[in-house]
Amino acid sequence: MSDLVVLGFDGTGTADEVLTKLRSLQVQHLVDLEDACVVVRDDTGKTQIKQSVNLTAIGASSGASTGALLGALAGLLLLNPLAGMAIGGLAGAGMGALSGSLADFGINDSFIKEMGEKVPNNTSALFLLVKNSTPDKVLPEIEPFNPRVVQTSLSNEQEEKLRAAIEKAQSEQA
Numbered sequence: 324m325s326d327l328v329v330l331g332f333d334g335t336g337t338a339d340e341v342l343t344k345l346r347s348l349q350v351q352h353l354v355d356l357e358d359a360c361v362v363v364r365d366d367t368g369k370t371q372i373k374q375s376v377n378l379t380a381i382g383a384s385s386g387a388s389t390g391a392l393l394g395a396l397a398g399l400l401l402l403n404p405l406a407g408m409a410i411g412g413l414a415g416a417g418m419g420a421l422s423g424s425l426a427d428f429g430i431n432d433s434f435i436k437e438m439g440e441k442v443p444n445n446t447s448a449l450f451l452l453v454k455n456s457t458p459d460k461v462l463p464e465i466e467p468f469n470p471r472v473v474q475t476s477l478s479n480e481q482e483e484k485l486r487a488a489i490e491k492a493q494s495e496q497a
Contacts, residue, residue: 325357325452327430327476328485329438332468335363338447339373341468345461354461358430358452362439370439431458438474450472458488466492 332338338361361373404466430450442448449470470489475482 325454327474328451328453329473329475330449330451330470331442331473332447332449332470333445335365335445338363339447339467341449341465341470344468348461348464354456355450355454356451357454358450360430360435360450362442362448362487364439364442364444364446366445368444368455369438372435372439372443377475462488463492469493471475 330338330341332341342359342361345354345356345359349356363371363373365371430452435450438450439450466489472482472486472489475485477485
């Protein structure tokens, strides 16, 4: 089961930087992210949500390939497989994009919007759905960004350990 961790940061670009850092750690198999989302609130209070998984694009690409295959098979019956493949691909891409845009994957969108309204102006937040991690190697990598634990789905004991590890690393930097 994955754990939800919401971290707050000073500055509007900091959450993006941390996500980039975590993606590099993911390549090293130090953290396994199921989903991630960045919420940025500018100085006027406008909130911007950046999803890391574009479900519309994924749906369109898978729909196009499935539609093209089915269209080619139908085209064989009508003695025109290329036209069938083209028409099937276009129809499949449209249907796939529609289904992808309606799907909700990973972190609940309404939860992100609700929490995003609580992010202070000129700051950012990073929503992470973590499958697995190596905290003793991951935390030192994100400490320079001065994260604040906003909310987690961890047990009280685990959340307290996370807060203590972040505070300890920040005090060692000072």
